[in-house]
Amino acid sequence: MRVRREWPGAMELDVTTEDGQARALAYPALVGRPEPGDAVLLNTTALAMGLGTGGYAMVVAVPDRLPQDPRGPGHLVKARYTPLQATVLGADEQDSPFHDVLRDADSVDGMPVIVADLHSALPAILCGLYGTTPPGAPDRPAEAGEGGAEGEGGHRSSGRPPRVAYVMLDGGALPAWFSMSSARLRQTGWLCGVVTAGQSFGGDVEAVTPHTGLLAARHVLGAEVAIVTQGPGNLGGGTRWGFSGVSAGEAINAAAVLGGRPVAALRVSEGDLRERHIGVSHHSLTAYGRVALAPAKVAVPVLPGDFGRRVAEQSRPLGARHELVEVPVDGLVEALRGSPVRLSTMGRGLDEDLAYFLASAAAGRLAASLLSSGS
Structure with missing residues (x-):
């Protein structure tokens, strides 16, 4: 019926089906550009299941108009062997202009990696990282092979905000285009770029694995800090091991083996209705306590009252492998309110689950302290 809005890589539509009106999402690079009046083929699984993260009907095709020829210079196939598999140019493949940079790359040079x-x-991590002095217009793009940090171990001497790259894992949404937040953060200069790793795709840089994703963040985008998370829409089965966030532990290992300085952000909640996520989520305890074999600095937010004591107590077992760092949260509420994108987790905003966003921002604050100290 009409195009509601657009952001880089995605179009939000109003559509009419035999069951009534609905919102739909189209990725023009995959399916072409729908126009009002077009018949579109929809996958309505998200609508039927009432999924909370983007309950869209997904445009599969515009049957009367084919998309552009998908052939390009790249040879990496992502979302492999699905009807919407995408061919992309990977930074680490032979035809890439960055292949020579990444071919023998084996270190991220002490770059802090927030997981x-x-x-x-x-966005909450970025609020904590930048504090009350967020970046303005984005810097110039880094040249291939240009490291972003100034000095050994990522130590920075200038007063400018650090260059931060987002490395998106494939545990949630596969297209980076689904994330309005990362698109907006890129546009405002809060991110210097997005790297899509594994089966995820659509970032500024494509990578085969989280390892080459981190190397590309450092050596292609010139990042001084990398943030690693899944895309929107994680998967969890309510069991100890059955959730896509186990990849957070694997990302800690990848950062460490590449000579980075991993910083673990705890998943903390005071507003979740599920007991397993109240205080420190069992996701964090499993991913960091069992999956992560390399040591990391775990940001433990200093929260007030009994809830703060509960978070500190639940975090304590992680100290057997990691360094627990208490991070004051004074000033972080103000920083969070300065976010250029809406803060929301599982449908809860900043004021509905403040502890969640403070814990994430605390990890950003901890990473900022590593940059300033070089330690």
Whole structure:
């Protein structure tokens, strides 16, 4: 019926079906550009299941008009062997202009790598990292092979905000285009770029694995800090191991083996209705306590009252492998209110689950302290 709005890589539509009106989402690079009056083929699974993260009908095709020829310079196939598999140019493949840079790359040079469970942590981490002095217009793009940090171990001496890249894992949405937040953060200069790793695609840079995703963030985008999370829409089965966020532990390992400084953001909630996520979520305890084999700095937010004591107590077992760092949260509420994107997790906003966003921002604050100290 009409185009509601657009952001890079995605179009939100109003459509009419035999069951009534609905919102739909189209990725023009995959299916072409729908226009009002077009018949569209829809996948309505999200509508039928009432999914909370983007309950859209997904446009599969515009049957009367084919998309552009998908052939391009790239040879990486992502979302492989699905009807909407995408061919992209990977930074680490032979035809890439960055292949020579990444071919022998084996280190991210002490870059802080902040790891979180949920995609919704991304803007909150940035709020904590930048504090009350967020970046303005984005810097110039880094040249291939240009490192972003100044000095050994990522130590920075200038007063400008650090260059931050987002490395998106494939545990949630596969297209980076689904995330309005990352698109807006890129536009405002809060991110210097998005790297899509594994089966995810649609970022500024494509990578085969989280490892090459981190290397590309550092050596292609010139990032001084990387944030690693899944895309929107994580999967969880309510069991100890059956959730897509186990990838957070694997990301800690990848950061460490590449010579990065991993920082773990705890998933903390005071507003979740599920007991397993109240205080420190079992996702964090499993991913960091069992899956992550390399040590990381775990940001433990200093929250007030009994709830703060509960978070500290639940975090304590992680100290057997990791360094627990208490992070004051004074000033972080103000920083969070300055976010250029809406803060929301599982449908809860900043004031409905403040502890969640403070814990994420605390990890950003901890990473900022690593940059300033070089330690």
